[in-house]
């Protein structure tokens with residue numbers, strides 16, 4: 001399990017893009033084909049960050065969360 005977060009003092013500068021890019025790079029390197037996570041639906045900054053980084057909305061996952069999916073082996 002991985003928790004995604006950026007230190008308070010570093011927020012708003014795009015650090016999450018580097019974090020998610022590195023996560024995807026290491027996941028591909030380890031042979032993973034897909035990643036998924038749950039995010040609180042009322043977290044617009046996180047939702048925008050995932051969508052900007054190629055994750056797609058996989059639908060409501062209960063308890064106010066949304067599942068987000070990342071395809072690591074397109075085509």
Ligand SMILES: CC(C)(COP(=O)(O)OP(=O)(O)OC[C@H]1O[C@@H](n2cnc3c(N)ncnc32)[C@H](O)[C@@H]1OP(=O)(O)O)[C@@H](O)C(=O)NCCC(=O)NCCS
Nearest residue numbers: 004005006010011012013014015016038039045046048049
């Ligand atoms: C969600 C999170 C990872 C985003 O990381 P980040 O590196 O700050 O992301 P960004 O730089 O893209 O900024 C996020 C938004 O906050 C805005 N913002 C600007 N200054 C900010 C500040 N000082 N603090 C927080 N957000 C700020 C940005 O403009 C941006 O808005 P946009 O999406 O309309 O462009 C980070 O806010 C975080 O760690 N939150 C707490 C943990 C969390 O919610 N994790 C996700 C759980 S799945």
